[in-house]
Amino acid sequence: YSQPAMAPEGRLADWRSRYPHQSNEGDQPSQWAKCGGEEVMNRNRYANVDPYQNNRVKLKVPEGHSDYINASPIVLEATKSKKITKFIATQGPKSDSFAHLWRMVWHETSSPAVIVMLTQTHESGREKCFQYYPRDPATPDLDLNPDDEFEDGFHHMLKLESLEESEEARAHIRELSMTSKDGDETKQIWHLLFGGWPDFLVPEGADRVALLKLVELSREKNLDNATNARIVHCSAGVGRSGTFIALDWLLQELEEGSLDTLEDDEDPIVAAVDMLRQQRMMMVQGETQFTFLYDVMRERWRDRWARLHPEEAEKLGVNIDEEPTAKKPRREMEV
Ligand code: PTR
Numbered sequence: 001y002s003q004p005a006m007a008p009e010g011r012l013a014d015w016r017s018r019y020p021h022q023s024n025e026g027d028q029p030s031q032w033a034k035c036g037g038e039e040v041m042n043r044n045r046y047a048n049v050d051p052y053q054n055n056r057v058k059l060k061v062p063e064g065h066s067d068y069i070n071a072s073p074i075v076l077e078a079t080k081s082k083k084i085t086k087f088i089a090t091q092g093p094k095s096d097s098f099a100h101l102w103r104m105v106w107h108e109t110s111s112p113a114v115i116v117m118l119t120q121t122h123e124s125g126r127e128k129c130f131q132y133y134p135r136d137p138a139t140p141d142l143d144l145n146p147d148d149e150f151e152d153g154f155h156h157m158l159k160l161e162s163l164e165e166s167e168e169a170r171a172h173i174r175e176l177s178m179t180s181k182d183g184d185e186t187k188q189i190w191h192l193l194f195g196g197w198p199d200f201l202v203p204e205g206a207d208r209v210a211l212l213k214l215v216e217l218s219r220e221k222n223l224d225n226a227t228n229a230r231i232v233h234c235s236a237g238v239g240r241s242g243t244f245i246a247l248d249w250l251l252q253e254l255e256e257g258s259l260d261t262l263e264d265d266e267d268p269i270v271a272a273v274d275m276l277r278q279q280r281m282m283m284v285q286g287e288t289q290f291t292f293l294y295d296v297m298r299e300r301w302r303d304r305w306a307r308l309h310p311e312e313a314e315k316l317g318v319n320i321d322e323e324p325t326a327k328k329p330r331r332e333m334e335v
Pocket residue numbers: 120135165170171172193194195196
């Protein structure tokens with residue numbers, strides 16, 4: 001075996017040819033423009049980002065209404081354990097359709113549900129996401145769908161039960177409850193708002209450590225990642241959301257030991273991004289975020305090997321005492 005091929009420099013050229021539409025130039029018109037009509041287009045925050053037609057979440061609405069929401073189910077299988085992890089990647093809700101997100105949460109998740117929010121509502125003076133949840137403990141109640149948009153009486157209430165700040169994960173943790181109008185059914189929802197990730201960039205330094213904590217936190221709050229999809233969104237639902245999901249999956253691969261014995265031509269990060277892009281477009285935005293995944297994984301990988309028991313290393317065929325050299329690294333990723 002050799003070390004995981006994790007030298008970003010060499011990979012970037014490959015990345016550019018692999019994903020030519022990844023530069024932020026030239027917005028491509030939505031595939032929905034032709035068939036979805038204005039109603040669908042209005043529900044998109046960005047004209048060039050939408051779910052694949054064959055892999056999208058369909059809102060449960062009465063006939064005659066569009067079931068469209070800009071959200072993609074993401075299902076990932078662990079290499080070794082075959083464990084399934086589920087997500088729904090979605091855009092930052094818009095003011096006139098934010099209740100659709102809650103309808104999706106109600107129908108597509110079990111309790112407790114987890115929502116990971118990776119954007120601020122406003123960044124650089126622009127709205128990146130509507131304030132779709134009760135933010136302030138002084139006004140904890142939010143009436144969803146009071147106008148009964150779909151005329152089916154889905155008229156749930158949202159309540160902010162608690163608000164806590166996690167310094168470790170640099171996040172605001174909100175516990176919400178969603179209750180049907182008759183009060184018969186309630187769902188618990190954890191809303192995790194991350195404060196350290198500007199659009200198109202990557203968390204640096206302490207924010208990077210915090211992001212890893214956030215990944216852990218989102219797993220803990222979701223009692224079964226295999227059956228209950230964690231909802232992840234940013235502004236477009238592709239860049240930061242894609243990177244978060246890739247990271248969650250890669251860390252699990254690392255923990256399971258799947259990244260210890262890679263062949264020369266295997267690159268788990270490219271594989272992860274490919275897998276995500278088969279399920280939602282533009283997942284992991286640009287070279288910065290791609291490189292970020294290498295940086296974080298290199299760091300984690302080194303940690304793992306530093307902790308490895310000699311017996312375990314021998315089983316894997318690794319000489320942990322061998323001096324790393326530039327040409328023949330002992331499974332050490334070059335920095
Ligand atoms: N308070 C944290 C920090 O910046 O260090 C993170 C954070 C900031 C989290 C703002 C969420 C934030 O948004 P809001 O105030 O809308 O909950």
